[in-house]
Amino acid sequence: MRVRLFAKDDLHAILGLQEKCPEAARWTEGDYKRLAEDAGGKILVAELETMDPPKLLGFAAFHRVLDEVELRNMAVDPEHREQGIGKALLEDARDRLLKVGAKRVFLEVRASNKPALSL
Ligand SMILES: CC(C)(COP(=O)(O)OP(=O)(O)OC[C@H]1O[C@@H](n2cnc3c(N)ncnc32)[C@H](O)[C@@H]1OP(=O)(O)O)[C@@H](O)C(=O)NCCC(=O)NCCS
Numbered sequence: 001m002r003v004r005l006f007a008k009d010d011l012h013a014i015l016g017l018q019e020k021c022p023e024a025a026r027w028t029e030g031d032y033k034r035l036a037e038d039a040g041g042k043i044l045v046a047e048l049e050t051m052d053p054p055k056l057l058g059f060a061a062f063h064r065v066l067d068e069v070e071l072r073n074m075a076v077d078p079e080h081r082e083q084g085i086g087k088a089l090l091e092d093a094r095d096r097l098l099k100v101g102a103k104r105v106f107l108e109v110r111a112s113n114k115p116a117l118s119l
Contacts, residue, residue: 001047001048001049001057001088003044003046003088004044005044006036006043006044006045006059008036010045014045015029016056017058017075017077020077021075021076023075023110023113023116024075025073027061032061035063041063042061042096043060043061043062044060044062044093044096046058046059046076058076058077058085058089060073060074060086061074062097064097066101067102068102068103068105069097069102069104069106070107071093074089074107086115090119
């Protein structure tokens, strides 16, 4: 599994994954495109690169203003959860965001969303 930056070709797979994850925010194609083009936006994807074509396993979408970052949307494929993919996405994001001056990351989740709270 590897984590890399989002590319426009990922949109179809991200929207498909979002459909499988009702707890994720319901975003349109435009929402992802706008965030990817925003100077403060960063979207990471996790993929199984040993498959042909690689299978999208998860994504995490961030928006940074100065030293504060909001984790705006995130999901891992239900068939691949609790294998460290969510953590790998956050660790990769932490490394990238620290380099551009981020100090705090916020995530708003429902109190009932135990997996997200654990993460
Ligand atoms: C939240 C979510 C992204 C976690 O992804 P994941 O790949 O399963 O997470 P990981 O395997 O990396 O686990 C990270 C930590 O959370 C814990 N965790 C994950 N799922 C859990 C669950 N169902 N119950 C309890 N703890 C859980 C793991 O034990 C791990 O803790 P550790 O580091 O102490 O071992 C995933 O459950 C998901 O896609 N949920 C639906 C969408 C969502 O809620 N998004 C967040 C709001 S935008």
